[in-house]
Amino acid sequence: MSLFDLSEKTIVVTGAASGIGAETAKQLKAVGAKVIGLDRNKPEQHVDHYIEIDLSNPASIANAAAEIPSGIDGLCNIAGLPPTAGALPVMKVNVLGLQMLTMSLIEKMSDGGAIVNIASLAGLGWPDAVDQIKGFQTKATFENLAQVCEELGVDDERSYFFAKEVLIAWTMQNRWTWRERGIRMNCVSPGPVETPILKDFLETLGERAEEDMKVMDRAGLPTDIAPVAVFMCSDASAWIRGANIPCDGGMFAHVMTGMNGL
Numbered sequence: 474m475s476l477f478d479l480s481e482k483t484i485v486v487t488g489a490a491s492g493i494g495a496e497t498a499k500q501l502k503a504v505g506a507k508v509i510g511l512d513r514n515k516p517e518q519h520v521d522h523y524i525e526i527d528l529s530n531p532a533s534i535a536n537a538a539a540e541i542p543s544g545i546d547g548l549c550n551i552a553g554l555p556p557t558a559g560a561l562p563v564m565k566v567n568v569l570g571l572q573m574l575t576m577s578l579i580e581k582m583s584d585g586g587a588i589v590n591i592a593s594l595a596g597l598g599w600p601d602a603v604d605q606i607k608g609f610q611t612k613a614t615f616e617n618l619a620q621v622c623e624e625l626g627v628d629d630e631r632s633y634f635f636a637k638e639v640l641i642a643w644t645m646q647n648r649w650t651w652r653e654r655g656i657r658m659n660c661v662s663p664g665p666v667e668t669p670i671l672k673d674f675l676e677t678l679g680e681r682a683e684e685d686m687k688v689m690d691r692a693g694l695p696t697d698i699a700p701v702a703v704f705m706c707s708d709a710s711a712w713i714r715g716a717n718i719p720c721d722g723g724m725f726a727h728v729m730t731g732m733n734g735l
């Protein structure tokens with residue numbers, strides 16, 4: 474059987490109702506996977522089974538996790554809120570809810586399972602935010618989030634970047650957490666992608682985003698990102714662990730070479 478064949482696999486996809494999540498569900502099904510779609514909105518297509526979830530609400534996450542059967546082979550954490558949603562919703566959905574769902578599903582994962590987190594080019598500054606990230610990791614819960622965000626200076630403007638920085642760091646920290654079971658975690662970092670939330674990003678990021686868009690030949694499409702998520706769920710990517718894979722038309726390389734004077 475091909476390493477790219479997913480016909481024996483069941484993959485949970487969050488955010489399956491729109492954008493990158495919907496396209497990932499579609500492409501997973503195209504290579505034979507069974508897809509369990511989780512979203513606050515019901516996906517119109519491409520899922521075998523839909524479970525409603527509100528990733529900002531621990532009780533809803535617990536209910537959804539309880540409904541998922543044992544024996545899942547992958548988890549694509551794709552649901553996310555854009556920067557304009559505000560610090561608390563962004564940190565809940567893009568980080569705390571994602572982490573709670575993931576940890577709740579580890580025991581239901583088959584050995585060799587894959588976890589794929591959709592981070593962002595917006596998280597590339599994580600090495601400069603290590604103290605803030607550690608502060609968040611040691612303190613933040615759903616209950617004390619407002620207080621911790623205030624303490625750490627995570628306001629509405631900073632929250633989306635910070636959420637993605639935390640996610641990339643957490644992915645790398647978990648490179649070997651479930652190694653004995655062959656379960657691995659990676660993330661994919663898209664640049665700007667044409668989905669319903671792109672307009673929101675461009676508005677929030679203002680001039681910086683306009684500059685970025687000028688050097689890019691085009692924005693990404695969900696069809697550019699989904700195949701990478703599918704590959705990261707397949708056995709073909711078995712030795713990729715704790716990685717952050719840019720999928721951004723070259724923007725990560727552009728920013729890094731610029732920053733380092735190359």
Ligand code: NAI
Pocket residue numbers: 487488489490491492493494511512513514526527528529551552553554555566591592593594662663664665666667668669670671674
């Ligand atoms: P989208 O808005 O098309 O899809 C997001 C999905 O997440 C929606 O189906 C929405 O219902 C779901 N969602 C939002 N809040 C939820 C909650 N509380 N509970 C359950 N589901 C919830 O957006 P898109 O662009 O497909 O975003 C997917 C991921 O890609 C996000 O994590 C985003 O941060 C990331 N990303 C997007 C980029 C872009 O330019 N579109 C660039 C880089 C990363």
